[in-house]
Amino acid sequence: MIRVGFMLVFFICCSTGGEIAMTYGMKQVGEPSSFHPMVLLRFIGEAVRNGWVWFALPLLAASFYSLLILLSWAPLSVVIPASAFNYVVGTFGAKYLLKERVSRKRWMGVVMVCVGVTLVLLTGKN
Amino acid sequence: MSHQHRLRIKTLTVVLVMVVCANLGDLMLKRGMLQIGAVQISAVGIWHALLSTIHNGTIWLGILFLIGFTLCYMTAVSWADYSYVMPAGAFGYAIQTVLAVIILHEAVNAQRWIGVVLIVTGVLLVGQTHPTTTETKTAAP
Numbered sequence: 001m002i003r004v005g006f007m008l009v010f011f012i013c014c015s016t017g018g019e020i021a022m023t024y025g026m027k028q029v030g031e032p033s034s035f036h037p038m039v040l041l042r043f044i045g046e047a048v049r050n051g052w053v054w055f056a057l058p059l060l061a062a063s064f065y066s067l068l069i070l071l072s073w074a075p076l077s078v079v080i081p082a083s084a085f086n087y088v089v090g091t092f093g094a095k096y097l098l099k100e101r102v103s104r105k106r107w108m109g110v111v112m113v114c115v116g117v118t119l120v121l122l123t124g125k126n
Numbered sequence: 127m128s129h130q131h132r133l134r135i136k137t138l139t140v141v142l143v144m145v146v147c148a149n150l151g152d153l154m155l156k157r158g159m160l161q162i163g164a165v166q167i168s169a170v171g172i173w174h175a176l177l178s179t180i181h182n183g184t185i186w187l188g189i190l191f192l193i194g195f196t197l198c199y200m201t202a203v204s205w206a207d208y209s210y211v212m213p214a215g216a217f218g219y220a221i222q223t224v225l226a227v228i229i230l231h232e233a234v235n236a237q238r239w240i241g242v243v244l245i246v247t248g249v250l251l252v253g254q255t256h257p258t259t260t261e262t263k264t265a266a267p
Contacts, residue, residue, distance in 0.1 A: 022200065023208040030263035031205035040201075047200055087213055094209035101259035102209050105251050112248030113213040119241025120219045123234075 004074045008082050011066040015086050018059030020093045025052030027098075080121045087114040130256065137206045137257040138214065144198035145218040147191045149225075154188030206257040213252045220245045 029050055032043040047053050070079045091110045094100040102110075161184060165175040179185045202211045220242045226232040 019212065020208060023203040026200050026204040027260070027262065029204055032201065033264050043201070043204075044197065053200075087216070090212050091209045094207060094212075098208055099260055100207045100209050103255050106209060106213075106255045109248040109251030109253075109255075110209070110213050112244045112251065113216045114248075116241040116244030116246075116248060117216050117219055120223060120238055120245065123238040123241070 004070070004078070007066055007070050007073065008079075011063055011070060012082070012086055012089050014059045014066060015063035015083075016090045016093050018056045018063055019090060020097055021052050021059060022056035023094075023098060025050040025056060028052065077122065081118045084114050084117040084121070087117070133205075133257055134253070137202060137210065138253060140198050140202045141211060141214045141217070144195050144202065145215060145221065147194035147198060148215075149218050149222060151188045151191030151195055154184050154191060158182045158184035158188055205262045207259055210252060210255065210257050214249050216245050217249045220249075 026047065029043065029046045032039050067079070067083065070082075087110050091102055091107065095102045158179070161182060162175060162178040165171055199211070199215075223234055223238060223242050227234055
């Protein structure tokens, strides 16, 4: 049970950490001025040269593999709600690390999505 | 059309393309792996599976869609909030359920429909908030 708990925390940290690092890096790159193919190519080139994007990739890979390990260790009824809990942890990360202003309406939406994803995935896997 | 309205439409369009790419990518990978068949858990079996995936066009198509998903995600968060893009992306689960009913004629139970309604309501709530609450810069042209 302890190893499942440890792996759940590791999975959530890697997943949320990776996505927040990716967002932070892309905010540094800035939005593309248009969707012209040449502008998008330069935009991708900028993203590839950003250190935060490279920091995010191994974290996202680790989150993927830790999810696979969790699925082999624990029942789906534990793993799926825990993975959907990422939406809530991610929103906390966005608020405190990325300094996003998360309104009450957005919080309500995030919690609804979290519960909804749990219900859909649990019935989908049964 | 106000700047905020344009920004919301631009963000939701990119998120929608992101969701479609993710779903099509998963579907293509699933179809490709079905063409290859069950992978034998042994050194030789895994090696054969690796070679088969490299030579399978459907798998490559799936990978292309998943690259499209990643690029859309990176583009969206370059201007929009992470706390906006992340829950909006969950709309894919609702689309999957509706497609399963319409195309595959799958039976979907009440619990799953409640989940879909919650996701759609949640995404609509998040969609009504301002997509960007932090400073954004424009990439060098």
